[in-house]
Amino acid sequence: MTTEISINGRLIGIDHPPYIIAELSANHNGDITRALRIIEEAKKAGADAVKLQTYTPDTITLDSNADEFQIHGGLWDGRSLYELYREAHMPWEWHKPLFDRAKELGITIFSSPFDFSAVDLLESLDVPAYKIASFELVDLPLIKRVAKTGKPMIMSTGMANEEEIEQAIATARDNGCEALVILHCVSGYPAPAGEYNLRTIADISQRFSVLSGLSDHTIDNATAVASVALGACVIEKHVTLDRRGGGADDSFSIEPAELAQLCKDTKTAWSALGQVNYQRTEAEKDNVKFRRSLYAVKDIAMGESLTPDNVKSIRPGFGLAPKHYEEILGCKAKCAIPSGTALALTLLE
Structure with a gap:
């Protein structure tokens, strides 16, 4: 089993402080200035990385009025998939200025691609790592394409059963991925803490011989901090400037002050784990x-x-x-x- 990997020179593993990813997602709300500010706030809060999502409405769904393309219930009730993704997507022309700003600030930036063309764009920007989103974990051709870049991969497991996780890991490894982290995830927006079953984090690591972590969709930091005690070496959390901003993902995201507290508290929790010791401190x-x-x-x-x-x-x-x-x-x-x-x-x- 790999005990540590490196992204942009930052070592990641149970012997290192948790790697904190600020998920920008749709929280730009159609304004590149807002996206830039989130990157700046993530750096200020102490996050290790900012993550984008790279797709267009046309690469992720169809513009269809058929009922199966409509959302019934939940946070986005009454909208079509195309309408949601048209609002939420990160314009591709924004990627380079966002990457450039992150590099100026000294914070790692990478993304979740949702099709091959997204991988091509990200490769042109020399992305240092890739994230496979929970909904794409069953897209084995996409995982194969990403693995062939040779870059570190982080994959979320929301909705996936054991067989699907095993297939995704095998596909990544069989196609050249040597640096892999699997994030336990509940794909609810927001997700109740009581459904997280955090003991799964340690089981993922043992069962699949991988580093494991948490993609956290709860509305506070308690679940993420607790995950460190179960061996989470990567924690991903949606971040916004204002939870009441009205964007597609704002309501289940944390704000900059909460991100700073997350970075502080998870590092404290990791430090407190120490090692087995019966001697006086x-x-x-x-x-x-x-x-x-x-x-x-x-x-x-x-x-x-x-x-x-x-x-x-x-x-x-x-x-x-x-x-x-x-x-x-x-x-x-x-x-x-x-x-x-x-x-x-x-x-x-």
Whole structure:
């Protein structure tokens, strides 16, 4: 199993802080200035990468009034697929200025292609990695085409069963992909945290011998932060400037301040994982003296027996350990022991 991969020189794996992807998606709302601002805010928040989606309405669906091309229920109820994607798509002429701005800022930028022509466009921009969206995980020819670029691939598993995930991974590997991350995902917009089954993240890694992570469509950061404890080494989250902006994806996206908190909290969670350790940490060493130990709590005369009345287990910890309590009861004092003395075996007959 690959234990780490690299995208643009950033190492990704369980031994590195989580790789945070700010998904720009449709949150440009038809305004390239807004798209540029999201990239700037992602950099400011500490995200590792910004991700686009590369398609046109004509490369992803048909302009049809047939019922099967209409959306019934959910966030986009009442709209046709073509209408939704016409509004949501990232114009192809925007890609180069967005890539250029990301490079100026020093933040990685890549995209999800939705057909071969999108891969061609992204290759012309020297994209450093690719993302396969959940809905495209069953498009094995697309996965094959992307894998043949030799670039790192990240694939989301929303709606996919075990067999479909296995086929997608095999297709990627058989066609030259050596750097692969699989993101556990629930394709709901938004998705309830209670449906995420985060234990699947560790199972994906073990079952398919891949790095795993999370594509998170919940409306806060709790699920993403929790995923780090299950081994998520990549976290993808939709980001917008304003959740109330009215765009196709705004309502289930996080805002810049929340992205900054996500970057901070996931790094803290990863740092807290550490390793298996039963030794005292540096933070604990100064506090050992405040543990309980055995003290004389009354004056004890020479030759007097130690009893529950004149010996107790109290703080601080400079006396005998409490485990010796029963064995010293009944012993006689070798000398006078004033109240408040930390007991030691040398004081007893």
